[in-house]
Amino acid sequence: MPHKIPVGISRCAMGDPVRYNGSHKHSKVCTELLGHCFDLHAYCPEVAIGMGVPRPPIHLIVSDRLRAVGRDDPAIEVTEALEAYGDQIVPEVENLRGFILMQRSPSCGVRTTPHYKADGKGVLAHDSGLFTARLRHHFPHLPLEEVGRLNASSLRENFLTRVFAYDAWHRYVAPDLRPARVIEFYTAYKYLLLAHSQPLTRALGQFIANARMLGPKQFASEVRGKMMEILAHQASREDRTNALMHSQGHLKGYLSRAERAELAQLIEAYRQGHKPLSAVLTMLRHYLPRSPHHFIHSQVLLAAEPAELGLCEFR
Template identity: 30%
Template sequence: MSSCLMGEPVRFNGGHSRDRFLSGELDAHVDWVRVCPEMEIGLGTPRETLRLERSTAGPRLVTRKTGADLTDRMTELATRRARALDVDGYVFKSRSPSCGVHGIPVYAGETAVERGGRGLFAAHVLDTHPLLPVEDEGRLNDALLRETFVERIFAHARLRALLESDWHARDLVAFHSRHKMQMLAHDPALYREAGRLVARAGVRPRLELAADYARVFGTAFARKASIGRNVNVLQHCMGMMGESLDPARRADLTEVIASYRAGRVALSVPTALLRHHALGEAAAYVRDQTYFAPYPPELRLRNHVPV
């Protein structure tokens, strides 16, 4: 993460941009790697502000007043850092010409001629790790984007733990089996593609299979789950529970799912009720799905009512 978001006084003005969610609720569940690229290239703090300037070779990172070109220093650092990066997600400082991910202005003279740029450091990280879960702290103020990002980093961590172990075909099958409903909520087509890959787990070369599965898995989770796909998963799980649900409980679940679809209750309501009813061996498959516990429950990220 950008270290200023944890309260380190590394901003251009000697201040910080501590984010309450990142430094508070999420901090208890992750190990942060703190990075301030501007400090790492030796700028110190306080310092002259920077901006991106247009050139035929791509945006240049320069100081606003003196026009010193820092592009080569930042590019060297970004290349080295990105190559060695081994994390499950990255939170960048928004609106930064070094770290911004979205909407960074690119100037020609005193005029901003583009407003869809990326910070020079962030761009190298994203180009090197295109499937890495990435956000900036500004967008994490949106409840859905926050939930999606956190869900992605924990899914990424579980897959990384599996693939870094001495895993066998049966382990990948078991991993995929637990993640089926979660993947289905994000991308049904990629869910089916992942299933086809896993079906050949005992046949294909191990490293080749791992690379292909990681690509499909990461791409699927990069797509936001929708209300409609969540409803599909909830109904699918209810159907799989079969006779373990009596008519009264089935009617109760149906009504709650309909309320979620209509935007009257948060997703946490039907998921909690379904998991509560998933009792006994007949419902073990449903109960063990990561869809119902995609991240630590203390984060309470499914408590927002969909719009």
């Protein structure tokens, strides 16, 4: 990694004893593994609004709107305080390229927080905590993930891919939002996007071809949003194989018959699960210098993937 990417994280996941009962939920995956590539910035919204440790536990109820109230004492209400804190730290989050949040928390959950009926009995839905909802409101494309889900290597890889893309966008596109720059970025990601969803990538290509009426800022925002949405899909082996075959197609004219056959066999072995992705990528990269075409050299798909950076295995 050329630099550590700034990423927010729920403070209790760092091992800080800030939970309502004075405990923590340290995640070694976050601090020991992801800490290699992320510069982690810790936030505890409930402590930040002055609730203290220990504190009465809160939960979310659905009444006229979503409210954060005391689980055992409904007279406690911190809805507006939590939301105001989410608004207050916007300038800091502007500099973050992802956020790792504690599951099931009324403040920090991303998709697993129980939303209770107004009387507190019975769950109506599982969704975001109040702090996370404010993050989403201000930064709809910011990659978010729950701490627990990052224990699964495939979900971890997906989060890393999204954070790398969001970070790359901020370094290469955000300072210069001209449509040509946006299209150059999308073009470099094209085969990686295909590996995550062929239909959505084709739809994005059509959107770009027909978006001449949009202003540069809106165009850039729409493209970034659609790219982040595509990358949030898990890359399947079939879709990855398809993207690898597209890459192979660009190199074919520069390979001997025997080299072409060997590469095709390797891609097929990957498709069948007999060879790792890294084996195919290594061979593609080996042949890459033979092609004079910028398009294939620029493909992010062929750059180091999270598994090759040693970020997917953790015991």
